[in-house]
Amino acid sequence: MADTVTFVIMLVAFSAVMIYIGYRGYKATKGATDWLVAGRRVGAWVVALSYGATFISAVAIIGFGGQAQVFGLQLLWLSTLVIIVGVIIAFIVFGYRTRIMSKTLDALTFPELIAKRFNSRFIQGFGGAVIAIFLIAYTAAVFKATASLVQVTFGISYETSIIVFTVIVATYLLLGGLFAVMWTDSIQGLIMVVGIGLLLAMVWASLGGVIPANEALAALGPAKYAPNGLTSASSFGSVSFMLVTSLIFGVGIGALAQPQLAIRFMTAKNDKVLRQGVPIGAVFMFLTVYVAFTVGALSNVMFKNNGIAIPPAPISSSQHSLTHFFRPGSCSFSCLQYSQLPCPPRAHSST
């Protein structure tokens, strides 16, 4: 109950800040360029943090953190690829060109940019339709993950969570356009970095450091989707190898084609902003994805050390393992806080 009250207070404060930013965005918005590309005058920190927070959504942290619990540390290849391809190559190879081209062609959306570049109205309509259809599914996944986290952690109903978060997001988005979206992204990104960074520090501290933690993970032996152990890569050609490489390449390289990320390049004030955004974005990815995957894998050791039944391997339910791990009132989190406290096995819900 105390957790729920704290959460509601935090949610109200968070909503107030988000809606205030939406209002500031509303005041700063004078036309379509402001609304759709934030006036093309955004600085390095906001571009990079917004890019990162958009890239690393609930899907990456909650979903793939859970996958790391199943596949082990071999999923670190995804964090490597996200930093190298998703940030460094994306900013250096695509970022500058996208910004200059969108400004020169006076394009305000990604489909419009492609259409003007290739002089094809069809591409604009088709691209817009593809984005509208598939980003709705993507957005649904993000809201689902968030609502699941709130449901598991605080016992607030899934439907209520979905409605509340939708109203908050819609309010600041409609008020302030991309100005509001990018500033709220940045604040949310900073919250993510602080929260999840603390989590890794606590896990490593609890397990005696990086190497002892890895050795304890390796000592758990083979798992269903990590047949060579949770700190080893799967054998070439095995089912787990195929699954892991599909995840790694699908997400790691797919980042280059995500319009919601490309639009961030179009908002940058100049090339210097994008250049300075590279280290900010890379460090942000490191502090979120790398940490989430490491904590996800090490959660196996935490579960074992605290006498908690390790969740079953089916991938469809694995995404919930990290939500359990994050749960402040849960056994695993309490044991992190107070270390060495034995905890009874806990059933895992399957929402």
Add this chain to the structure above:
Amino acid sequence: MIWGMDVWVFTAFILTYIAIIFSLIYGLWPRKEQEEKEGLNEGG
């Protein structure tokens, strides 16, 4: 095993840090040419 990881996982671990170092050098190293080039681009 290196630091409790097999060589493939350790490679990912090390590459991550190399990428971070590269990004820091790339982004923070002062470069005058970049600004001049940008001016030309925007003028065009």
